Amino acid sequence: MKRILVTGGAGYIGSITCVQLIAAGLQPVILDNLHNAKAAVIDRIEQVAGQRPAFVQGDIRDRALLDHLLREHAIDAVIHFAGLKAVGESVAQPLSYYDNNVHGTLVLIEAMRDAGVRTLVFSSSATVYGDATQMPLREDTPTSATNPYGRTKLMVEQILADVVASDPAWSMTALRYFNPVGAHPSGLMGEDPQGVPNNLMPFIAQVAVGRREALRIFGRDYPTPDGTGMRDYIHVMDLADGHLAALNHAHGRAGLHVFNLGTGHGNSVLEMLAAFGRACGRELPHEFAPRRPGDVAACWADPTRAESQLGWCATRTLDQMCADTWRWQSTHPNGYES
Numbered sequence: 001m002k003r004i005l006v007t008g009g010a011g012y013i014g015s016i017t018c019v020q021l022i023a024a025g026l027q028p029v030i031l032d033n034l035h036n037a038k039a040a041v042i043d044r045i046e047q048v049a050g051q052r053p054a055f056v057q058g059d060i061r062d063r064a065l066l067d068h069l070l071r072e073h074a075i076d077a078v079i080h081f082a083g084l085k086a087v088g089e090s091v092a093q094p095l096s097y098y099d100n101n102v103h104g105t106l107v108l109i110e111a112m113r114d115a116g117v118r119t120l121v122f123s124s125s126a127t128v129y130g131d132a133t134q135m136p137l138r139e140d141t142p143t144s145a146t147n148p149y150g151r152t153k154l155m156v157e158q159i160l161a162d163v164v165a166s167d168p169a170w171s172m173t174a175l176r177y178f179n180p181v182g183a184h185p186s187g188l189m190g191e192d193p194q195g196v197p198n199n200l201m202p203f204i205a206q207v208a209v210g211r212r213e214a215l216r217i218f219g220r221d222y223p224t225p226d227g228t229g230m231r232d233y234i235h236v237m238d239l240a241d242g243h244l245a246a247l248n249h250a251h252g253r254a255g256l257h258v259f260n261l262g263t264g265h266g267n268s269v270l271e272m273l274a275a276f277g278r279a280c281g282r283e284l285p286h287e288f289a290p291r292r293p294g295d296v297a298a299c300w301a302d303p304t305r306a307e308s309q310l311g312w313c314a315t316r317t318l319d320q321m322c323a324d325t326w327r328w329q330s331t332h333p334n335g336y337e338s
Contacts, residue, residue, distance in 0.1 A: 262301025
């Protein structure tokens, strides 16, 4: 494999994965509609990686464009990040999520089939485990979904399974990742959410840089060591390396492959806040609020399968996650400039 189509490759995880692909000698071709990304990211990829990836602004639902890209660039495999990803927004706008995430993936797979490209690595999510409470979560833990976003990921995983069952020439991989955080250690690339962040780390970072007044912590009476919710936070660099490992594993290996990408342990909200305080050199303002409906006390992965089959494991610490995030946020208080 040499040329990799990366859908959503200008996004947070996709762009840093492109840096790692280039470092491994591969040639990413980025397709992104810039719905939740900025074109300036392409310049940063070139600055960090020393090579400018091919970039096309367009949508995965544009079949004619996909047909052209797959043949024009002689694509060998696809890493599929493109998708809407906010749980709350998915509840308010379910049709948009099903159209973009499910229909878009169908168009992509059909175009791949007709172009003879049979290797796909799909960006799935731990949301497919629904409200499971038995920890750690393993790939054989029963799946379910509690919101439209999670259902789109689960639907796509089922589509991948059905396609593989119908045609054994396919190699499909679903990567279920947990809570991506951090930034590229250069400080030149990181998370740049639009509007109010939906996730903990970018919200803390915006508090630290002065864009938000204080962090609201939902719930302080969970059955955890400090009463706040615990999640499995994984450094985005480890996550990017996981995609490269999955791509190498998929090459020439037919079937559906499912892997958790996580650290294998949880950190609480207060632990995360303290670690970020160490990174920026001061305590950060916070306040407690009631629990949010549907939040579980703790959630973390069993990454054993990825370690044994991909030869991959997360190596970066919580302090590294926070230090890299602060390096990015402190030098880019408003994210990527348009």
